[in-house]
Amino acid sequence: MPKMQDRSRNIGAFVPAGDDDLLICRCEEITKGEIRRAVHDGMFTLTEIRRYLRTGMGLCQGQTCGRLVKGIVARELGISPAELEPAVSRVPMRPIEMKVFGSETEAEGHA
Amino acid sequence: MHKTADTIVIGGGIIGAATACYLARKGADVLVLEKNAHIGDGGSSRNGGGVRQSGRDPRELPLAMYGIRNLWPSLSDELGIDVEYVQEGNLRLGKTPEHLRILQGLTERSVAAGLDVRMIDGAEAKEICPYLSEEVVGASWCPTDGHANPLVTTLGYYRKARQLGARFITGEKVLQLKKIKGRVRQVVTETGVYEGNNIIVAAGFESREILSSVGIDVPMTRITLEVLVTEAQPQMFGQMLGTAMADFYGHQSKHHGSFVFGGTSGFEHTNKDHGMPVTASISAPCICRGIIKYVPILEDVKIVRTWAGWADISVDGIPVISHVEEVPGLIAACGFTGHGFGIAPIVGLLLSQMASGENPVLDIKEFRYDRFKTKI
Numbered sequence: 001m002p003k004m005q006d007r008s009r010n011i012g013a014f015v016p017a018g019d020d021d022l023l024i025c026r027c028e029e030i031t032k033g034e035i036r037r038a039v040h041d042g043m044f045t046l047t048e049i050r051r052y053l054r055t056g057m058g059l060c061q062g063q064t065c066g067r068l069v070k071g072i073v074a075r076e077l078g079i080s081p082a083e084l085e086p087a088v089s090r091v092p093m094r095p096i097e098m099k100v101f102g103s104e105t106e107a108e109g110h111a
Numbered sequence: 112m113h114k115t116a117d118t119i120v121i122g123g124g125i126i127g128a129a130t131a132c133y134l135a136r137k138g139a140d141v142l143v144l145e146k147n148a149h150i151g152d153g154g155s156s157r158n159g160g161g162v163r164q165s166g167r168d169p170r171e172l173p174l175a176m177y178g179i180r181n182l183w184p185s186l187s188d189e190l191g192i193d194v195e196y197v198q199e200g201n202l203r204l205g206k207t208p209e210h211l212r213i214l215q216g217l218t219e220r221s222v223a224a225g226l227d228v229r230m231i232d233g234a235e236a237k238e239i240c241p242y243l244s245e246e247v248v249g250a251s252w253c254p255t256d257g258h259a260n261p262l263v264t265t266l267g268y269y270r271k272a273r274q275l276g277a278r279f280i281t282g283e284k285v286l287q288l289k290k291i292k293g294r295v296r297q298v299v300t301e302t303g304v305y306e307g308n309n310i311i312v313a314a315g316f317e318s319r320e321i322l323s324s325v326g327i328d329v330p331m332t333r334i335t336l337e338v339l340v341t342e343a344q345p346q347m348f349g350q351m352l353g354t355a356m357a358d359f360y361g362h363q364s365k366h367h368g369s370f371v372f373g374g375t376s377g378f379e380h381t382n383k384d385h386g387m388p389v390t391a392s393i394s395a396p397c398i399c400r401g402i403i404k405y406v407p408i409l410e411d412v413k414i415v416r417t418w419a420g421w422a423d424i425s426v427d428g429i430p431v432i433s434h435v436e437e438v439p440g441l442i443a444a445c446g447f448t449g450h451g452f453g454i455a456p457i458v459g460l461l462l463s464q465m466a467s468g469e470n471p472v473l474d475i476k477e478f479r480y481d482r483f484k485t486k487i
């Protein structure tokens with residue numbers, strides 16, 4: 001079972017930082033400041049951050065930014081990164097053309 | 112953390128979040144309990160994003176029409192976040208005379224209920240959406256339908272509700288409801304007991320078990336549906352697409368340009384799911400084959416991600432949105448049957464009115480919890 005979380009608990013106010021313009025998710029061009037603000041908007045899990053901002057939803061599927069986002073969210077919540085569950089990895093593991101993915105035969109798929 | 116509220120909403124999906132938002136706007140004290148770790152982790156984040164009226168049950172149509180006239184157009188402003196609402200119509204496509212007969216039937220029922228929807232031929236369909244296959248011989252066309260981003264809409268309602276003072280607790284599984292002096296009062300969870308004057312059960316399929324703890328049964332089952340998303344593409348078309356045979360449904364997302372398509376494999380009733388809404392290896396490829404038949408140009412577009420969700424299917428195809436007379440204080444909102452996203456704003460508004468003792472803005476008698484009768 002997931003850990004019980006009171007979403008009304010006080011995590012303090014959003015304080016702008018000098019490196020808020022840093023690009024964290026390069027596929028979807030999401031900055032550190034946007035991620036920090038999202039936490040203050042109530043997005044307390046990596047899955048919610050992802051659905052809210054699109055971090056990790058691009059071609060690399062979060063393989064580049066996943067760890068960075070986790071660290072930023074954990075710091076903003078004042079918890080250890082180990083307490084945050086990573087967002088789910090989804091099939092297919094690499095982007096794949098619709099005609100290949102939809103092919104029922106191996107020969108067609110490799111044509 | 113205090114464990115009492117005027118209204119407790121069980122279920123932190125889009126219905127629960129929208130209800131909390133509209134209740135908080137009235138100044139009501141509202142608390143939302145969500146079993147999962149994330150807000151909107153059920154059907155709210157696992158659907159095709161349709162905001163449509165066409166193809167709906169005539170009993171449900173007034174809700175969809177009201178939402179599209181009065182709530183969706185201003186929702187981004189209201190929530191202070193872009194919900195990516197696009198209102199460029201819905202094409203439901205057909206390739207055979209049998210398909211056209213199905214679409215004709217759907218269209219006639221919708222027109223009789225007052226919706227602007229009509230049958231068009233293949234040429235007109237291709238004028239509206241030039242990327243359709245030559246095989247498309249006709250379609251139903253509803254110009255006021257559209258789509259939005261279900262992830263952002265759900266989290267946008269949650270964010271707004273919090274800003275207005277609603278409280279949310281995630282990871283809190285409800286075990287049962289309890290009555291005190293004939294009125295529902297307590298919500299027993301894995302960690303303790305919450306108390307409320309009104310309790311709204313909007314927990315998707317799990318609502319069945321929660322409602323059964325006070326002797327109420329809503330007949331529903333659940334099946335797995337899958338969604339896939341492509342890499343971003345140049346803006347091609349704004350319509351919501353579907354087909355007579357439900358081969359697939361979906362749209363191109365606003366701004367971002369990725370295509371989001373949903374569908375089924377035909378094995379949903381027998382697929383094993385290991386107790387989790389997980390993808391099956393056969394489903395997304397099947398959806399791809401469906402898409403390519405109708406929109407061949409997309410065959411070279413890459414699939415980036417696929418995911419699955421459960422739809423809670425009520426036995427007669429429309430939801431329960433109802434006070435429960437035997438259990439004063441209890442309101443049921445479940446069984447949205449895979450088409451709850453588009454009507455979520457109006458359902459949230461109706462539930463907020465019901466919990467406040469106001470007359471709902473629309474007639475809800477068709478959605479009563481006790482409408483289900485045996486076949487003989």
